[in-house]
Amino acid sequence: MAFREINARVVEATVSPGERLFSQRGAMLACTGDVSFTPNLAGGRGGLTSMIGRRVADEDTPLMTVEGSGTVLFGHGGHHVQVIGLAGDTLYVEADRLLAFEGTLQQGTVFLGSQGGVMGMVRGQVSGQGLFTTSLKGHGSVAVMAHGGVIEIPITPRRPVHVDPQAYVAHHGDVRNRLSTALGWRDMVGRGSGEAFQLELSGSGAVYVQASEEKL
Numbered sequence: 001m002a003f004r005e006i007n008a009r010v011v012e013a014t015v016s017p018g019e020r021l022f023s024q025r026g027a028m029l030a031c032t033g034d035v036s037f038t039p040n041l042a043g044g045r046g047g048l049t050s051m052i053g054r055r056v057a058d059e060d061t062p063l064m065t066v067e068g069s070g071t072v073l074f075g076h077g078g079h080h081v082q083v084i085g086l087a088g089d090t091l092y093v094e095a096d097r098l099l100a101f102e103g104t105l106q107q108g109t110v111f112l113g114s115q116g117g118v119m120g121m122v123r124g125q126v127s128g129q130g131l132f133t134t135s136l137k138g139h140g141s142v143a144v145m146a147h148g149g150v151i152e153i154p155i156t157p158r159r160p161v162h163v164d165p166q167a168y169v170a171h172h173g174d175v176r177n178r179l180s181t182a183l184g185w186r187d188m189v190g191r192g193s194g195e196a197f198q199l200e201l202s203g204s205g206a207v208y209v210q211a212s213e214e215k216l
Contacts, residue, residue: 002102003074003083003141010075011083011143013066013100020103021066023074027099033070040065066100074100079145082208084170090137093144093170097210102140110135144170148211160202163209173205 002021003011013021015035028037040063066072075081076099084091092110101107110133136142144150146169155161155175165179178200201207 003100003143005081005083006073008080008149009078010073011081011100013072013074013143015066015068015070015072017069019067021072021100022063022103022107023066023072023100024076024098025064027074027076028064028066029073029075031070031072033068035066035068035070035072038065038067039063065103074143076145079147080149080210082144082146082150082169084142084144084172084208086136086138086140086142086172088139089172090135091142091170091172093134093136093142094168095134097145097169098134099143099145101136101142104140105136105138105142108135108137109133144208146208146210146212151209151211153207153209155201155203155205155207157202157204160200161207162198162200163207165197165199167209167212168199169208169210171201171205171207173203175201175203175205175207177201 002013002015004013006012010029015021015033022040023037025039081099086105095109150169153161153163155171155173171177180198180200
């Protein structure tokens with residue numbers, strides 16, 4: 001695994017020749033060795049589709065391509081950092097909570113509301129969250145950010161999980177997502193918390209939830 005947790009807010013990454021990492025711009029705290037940082041507007045391996053997705057989600061900050069030989073300390077805004085390892089599966093991460101990931105992972109951009117119809121669009125308009133989620137697939141590790149720490153909640157066929165959309169960080173597994181509301185249209189105006197909206201995750205896998213609803 002390329003990332004090692006130094007403390008709750010900082011991770012150390014090992015950079016080796018011929019390999020690369022991708023990180024959020026401004027995430028580098030310190031580095032040793034011969035390491036270079038280059039803006040990557042295409043956003044890793046997502047290509048043009050990934051770039052368009054990030055633009056639509058108002059995420060105009062490009063990722064940085066990290067190459068060379070040495071070590072890098074990553075952190076951002078004093079947020080809690082969680083390292084997640086992938087062994088051939090796919091992780092879906094709220095795009096603005098993605099800190100860094102290994103270049104061995106294949107990146108894409110997913111519309112999180114694709115399984116929730118119109119309600120997926122409501123999520124972006126009312127809850128204040130982005131419509132697009134980054135998908136990372138393959139073998140490697142990912143560092144994600146959150147407020148107040150991260151809680152991993154198992155999802156089983158007999159136990160779907162309902163999450164406040166503003167607390168959602170990431171999920172993996174054979175999971176379907178659907179956004180629902182417990183309030184009428186008039187009551188929803190100006191509300192974006194879990195009391196108004198719930199992101200229902202069903203299937204088999206796990207969801208990562210941050211301890212605070214504060215938006216990054």
